[in-house]
Amino acid sequence: MRSDVMLHPLDRTLLKELLHAAVEDADPLEVMPPVEGPGEWTPERRSAFVQFHESRSLAADPKEITFAIVASRRVVGAARLCPVEKQAGMAEAGMWVGRSHRGVGVGGAVLKLLLDQARAEGFTSVYVSTTPQNTAVQALMAGIGVDLVRDGDVLTACVDLMADAQ
Numbered sequence: 001m002r003s004d005v006m007l008h009p010l011d012r013t014l015l016k017e018l019l020h021a022a023v024e025d026a027d028p029l030e031v032m033p034p035v036e037g038p039g040e041w042t043p044e045r046r047s048a049f050v051q052f053h054e055s056r057s058l059a060a061d062p063k064e065i066t067f068a069i070v071a072s073r074r075v076v077g078a079a080r081l082c083p084v085e086k087q088a089g090m091a092e093a094g095m096w097v098g099r100s101h102r103g104v105g106v107g108g109a110v111l112k113l114l115l116d117q118a119r120a121e122g123f124t125s126v127y128v129s130t131t132p133q134n135t136a137v138q139a140l141m142a143g144i145g146v147d148l149v150r151d152g153d154v155l156t157a158c159v160d161l162m163a164d165a166q
Contacts, residue, residue: 005109007067007079007117010057014068017075019049025098031078056080065121069097069110076101079114081121089124090158102136111140119161126159 023041035048057066064082077097084090130137148155
């Protein structure tokens with residue numbers, strides 16, 4: 001397990017570093033909802049990225065908790081916990097890691113830290129959803145002994161944090 005990976009609550013300073021990491025090391029569709037226009041990192045797409053995070057996690061009434069993923073003292077991605085409506089105690093988890101930091105243990109370290117953070121925030125379970133093509137998430141979930149279940153075009157899982165904590 002990598003000891004140099006940390007999660008820091010997103011703030012405006014880290015948001016600038018997160019945007020830089022996204023532009024330098026990720027495809028826009030990997031890190032944010034689709035935006036009309038060309039697929040590359042245009043000024044409009046960069047602005048939309050900042051606005052997305054400001055509205056979701058930096059707002060006065062945040063919809064989710066977002067963390068900057070820091071590896072070797074550098075922001076390399078983001079992780080989030082979003083309360084699931086009508087499912088008391090459940091959070092949906094998500095993350096992205098820049099291309100140059102994939103396959104070197106960052107994702108596994110982030111998953112452990114994110115589950116620990118979910119427990120600390122009082123969540124009792126974490127919901128994960130991915131595509132059949134995302135073999136990295138499938139491997140991460142298998143690594144913690146959680147099976148993903150096919151539900152149409154997505155794979156889903158629910159991690160019971162209460163059972164996992166014992």
